[in-house]
Amino acid sequence: MLGQLLLAASGSRLVRRCVSGFPPTRKVVGRFVAGESAQEARDVIERLRDAKLAVTVDHLGEETRDARAAEATANAYLSLLEALRPLELASRGEVSVKLSALGQRLDDRMALEHARDICAAAAAGGSTVTLDMEDHTTVDSTLAILRKLREDHPATGVAIQAYLFRSEQDCRDLAAEGSRVRLVKGAYREPASVAHQGRSAVDRAYVRCLRTLMAGNGYPMVATHDDRMIAITELLADRFGRTIGDHEFQMLYGIRTDLQEALAGAGHTVRVYVPYGDDWYGYFMRRLAERPANVAFFLRALGGK
Ligand code: FAD
Numbered sequence: 001m002l003g004q005l006l007l008a009a010s011g012s013r014l015v016r017r018c019v020s021g022f023p024p025t026r027k028v029v030g031r032f033v034a035g036e037s038a039q040e041a042r043d044v045i046e047r048l049r050d051a052k053l054a055v056t057v058d059h060l061g062e063e064t065r066d067a068r069a070a071e072a073t074a075n076a077y078l079s080l081l082e083a084l085r086p087l088e089l090a091s092r093g094e095v096s097v098k099l100s101a102l103g104q105r106l107d108d109r110m111a112l113e114h115a116r117d118i119c120a121a122a123a124a125g126g127s128t129v130t131l132d133m134e135d136h137t138t139v140d141s142t143l144a145i146l147r148k149l150r151e152d153h154p155a156t157g158v159a160i161q162a163y164l165f166r167s168e169q170d171c172r173d174l175a176a177e178g179s180r181v182r183l184v185k186g187a188y189r190e191p192a193s194v195a196h197q198g199r200s201a202v203d204r205a206y207v208r209c210l211r212t213l214m215a216g217n218g219y220p221m222v223a224t225h226d227d228r229m230i231a232i233t234e235l236l237a238d239r240f241g242r243t244i245g246d247h248e249f250q251m252l253y254g255i256r257t258d259l260q261e262a263l264a265g266a267g268h269t270v271r272v273y274v275p276y277g278d279d280w281y282g283y284f285m286r287r288l289a290e291r292p293a294n295v296a297f298f299l300r301a302l303g304g305k
Pocket of ligand 1: 131132133134159161182184186187223224225226227250251252256273286287288290291294
């Protein structure tokens, strides 16, 4: 219930203004967001690299219908990739992109062109791009853009949300040689007409999707902090003869750091999703919605404790 309210608030301009403008909020945001500037993100990435963790870096920003804002986001990614080059991201890093921030709602060809530029810049630095998945109305467009991007940049990846009914079929379509699929449970408020509701139905759907990806020929990116999903991944890897290098785990910056380090210490590739930038509101509210305990943490921090 609280989670649903927070997800609803994540789309409210009024709540956005109140929360974003409140100075103590920033302290709490710092638990989930690597900073507002590329330099702050770079410091975090260096720390993670030293802890043997790979990264996928997200320049925070969500839906825009303004062509100039979309271009500014694309330029921010190009500058980010340039700034990260000296860190030799090639083997350990990539960027994550939200197509809605590149103008997908305005004109999906515009989003495609911006995404192409970002993929080309990433490839020039030996790195790759993964497309985040947003609400269910964007999935067809995102997968169509993915197909076009993969013509020139076959390593471009995509997130698939297990909670959507359609995702089992999407996983079957994508479980092929060369494809990189990040499987997530799903973070948006979706109606019962398109998505499983309730934790156990979503978890069961996640396992079905995971099985398809692990049995296939692609490169599964298992994005979860859920111990049971991680244990099931290891069982499925055994069953389908996968080795440690042909799939990876992904987690969000600031969440279950202990688990991230333990898996990396055991030899797994663990990629941390590192968001940075000043447009952190939507991302932050989704993290609060995922776990009521985060709200208590938020309220304590606001109270100065
Ligand atoms: P849950 O069952 O939600 O959580 C399992 C355990 O993880 C919890 O018991 C708790 O210990 C811990 N945990 C989970 N969330 C939190 C939190 N916020 N704070 C503290 N502890 C927590 N969603 C999309 O819709 N589109 C995307 O493109 C997308 N990209 C993602 C990329 C990565 C790398 C990751 C890890 C997640 C992404 N997500 C995305 C979010 C995802 O859909 C889930 O909302 C989120 O990962 C929580 O689900 P879970 O699998 O960790 O399981």
